[in-house]
Amino acid sequence: MVPQPKKAPGKAAGASEKPAKPVQAAQGVTTASATPGALTTTSTGSDTSSSGPFTKPDQAAYNKAQAELRVKIDELTSQVNAVQSKIELAGRDGPNAERRTALKTELDDMKRQQSGLKGNRAKILDQLKALQESSQTRARTLQAAKQKAQFKTVEEIENHVRGLERQIESGTFTLTGEKKALADISASKRARKAVEQFQVEQDAIDAERARAEELRKELDDPESKAISERYEAIKTEFDTLKAESDEIFANRNRLFEEKKALVVLLDEAWTQKKESTRLHREAGDRYFKKVQEERQKKAERYAAQRAAAEEEKRKEIALRIREEAEVPAYQTQIEDCQTLIDFLSLKAGGGSSSVPTPSAPAARSEIAGIPKLETRTVENHADTLVARKKKGEEEDNYFVGGKGKKKGGAKATNGAASSGPAPETKFNLPLATLSALLSLSIPPPSSHGDISRTIGDLKTKKAWFEANQARVTAENIAKADVEIKRIDTTSKSSQSAVVSAVDGQANEEPAEALETPVPVTSTDDVVSETTEVTA
Known part of the structure; x- marks a missing residue:
């Protein structure tokens, strides 16, 4: 198991301590020096105050320190x-223990094999011992009796x-000597029985x-002897391994101390x-917090500027x-009517005047914020116009008032032209005057x-x-007030949405300003929507 950070290394291992599992190399990201006993923290984050300048933590330096520490951790783990x-080898569960x-x-198997022969062997041993x-x-x-006896054997007697x-x-003895000899x-004949008993014994x-020798031969059975020899060989090897294990086991305390260090x-x-890791994370948090605060301020400034611009535009x-x-409503129409009245009055009186033109939008009073319009004016070229001929017929360049169908009128005109001067019923009007009359829905004079x-x-x-002006x-003023109020309401709603977006998404870049659509209503449009003048 990999030792965890800030975990106590554990008490000193003794002879009875169970060996721990091998430590596996840990995969982590930290910063520390790679020298054992002299590990020092390397801060990769910029610790700056909230009011001073702030920089992003150096990720490259942080990664380099991480790699150095990882190499050191791998080395210590190895x-x-x-x-x-070594501890496992010296332990009771090592390879020698298996052997x-x-x-x-x-050995136990051999003992079980010998158990069948043990009973008979014990009996034989008892018999042998008794014999x-x-x-x-x-x-x-017998030896003691022989030492006491005068004669050892019957032959000697x-x-x-x-x-x-x-x-x-032969008569060599004296009487006394003969008596002693007899x-x-x-006595010798009497001792013969005792000496004969020596031989029996x-x-x-x-x-x-001889019986003991036979019993010894029974004890020297080849199968039993082979088992005994194998047992002695195994016992010798077992004792050797045990001695080696005891020698290695004696160094386990030193190994545990080394592992502890x-x-x-x-x-x-x-x-x-x-x-x-904690310092780097805190530095990153401070940096991103500062970035978020700057984005918040930027978004607020942007929202305020956009709100001010929209308010000014509104x-x-x-x-x-x-x-x-x-x-004033109908002011242009009133002026056009007066101009046409003056022109037609002069025309009816036989006088000459310049071709009247309707009041152009440029003649209106200039309004603040609206550029001055330049309209095209129609010049009077009545004296220089030439009639266009169509299918052999001649027509004037001016409008000719008259009644009747087109074809009949054309034929009558051709007949009048061929017979004499044009009748007084013909009346010519400039194109500008004709357009002005038609715009007022008034039929031109014929x-x-x-x-x-x-x-x-x-x-x-x-x-x-003039009556409806x-x-x-x-x-128009009432409609303008309603439109202005609607624009105010729309502007306030847009500002509220912008504030909500700024508060909710301060960590993102502010979006581009959205233009508030404002309908442009001209006076002519208002007048045209209000009434339609008919002839």
């Missing part, structure tokens, strides 16, 4: 694993008796010794790793709409006599415009 392997266990199992003791006792008793008898027969012969001793260094490396639009609405009718229609139209102007 050392711990090597010591752990010892195998030998012990084989040995009996033969030894008898031999000692017989020889002694025959010698005494020959001496008696007494000695009698010796034969019994020899028989017991390495684990302490490894724990220090993990502690430095954790501390370095005010300009409202002012323009208000000024356009305050322009002859000089019809001019009075046209002037009357123009005066009636002018009177109607105040009312329509007031309606």
Whole structure:
């Protein structure tokens, strides 16, 4: 198991301590020096105050320190694993222990094999022991008796008796000597029985010794001897392995102390790793917090600038709409009517005047914020125009008022032209005047006599415009006020949405400003929507 950071290395390992598993190399990201016992933290983050300048933590330096510490952790891990392997080898569960266990199992098997022969062997040994003791006792008793006896064998007695008898027969003894010789012969004959008993006892001793020798041969069975020899060989190997294991086991305390020191260094490396990671993370948090604050301020400034710009734009639009609405209604139409009345009055009186043109939008009073319009004016070229001929017929360049169908009128005109001068019913109008009359929905005069009718229609139209001017102007102002109020409401809603977006997404770059669409309503549009003048 890999030692965890800030974990106590554990108490000193003794002879009874169970060996730990090998330490595996840890995968982590930290910053610390690679020297055992001299691990120092390397801060890769910029620790700056909130009011001072701030920089992003150096990721390259941080990664370099991480790699150095990882190499050191791997080195310490390898050392711990090597010591752990030695501890396992010295432990009771090492390779030698397995061999010892195998030998012990084989010894037990041999003991079980010998258990069948053990009973008979014990009996034989008991018999052998009894025979040995009996033969030894008898031999000692016989030896003692022989030492006390005058003669050792029957032959010695017989020889002694025959010698005494020959001496008696020869008459060499005196009477006293002869009596002693006879007494000695009698004693020797009596001792013969005892000496004969010596031989019987010796034969019994020899028989017991022969039986003991037979029992010894039974004990020297080849199968039992092979088992015994194998047992002795295994026992010798077992004792050798045990001695080696005891010698290695005696160094386990030293190995545990070495492992303890390495684990302490490894724990220090993990502690430095954790501390370095914490410092780097805090530096990054401070940096990104500062970035977020700057984005928040930037977004707020942007929102304020956009709100101010939109407010200024709204005010300009409202002012323009208000000024356009305050322009008197039908003012252009009234001026056009008066111009046409003056022109037609001069035309009816036979005078000449320049071609009247309707009041152009440029003639209106200039409004603040609206550029001055330049309209095209129509020049009068009535004297220089040439009639265009179509299919052999001649037509004037000016409008000719008259009645009747087109084809009939054309034929009558051709007939009049061929017979004499044009009748007085023909009446020509400039194109600009004709356009002005048509825009007011007033039929143009068809002859000089019809001019009075046209002037009357123009005066009636002018009177109607003047009568409704105040009312329509007031309606335009009311509509402008409603439109201005709607624009104000839309602007406030847009500002609220912008503030919400800034508060909710301060960590993102502010979006581009959205233009608030404002409808542009001109006075002419308001007038055209209010009423439609008909002839």
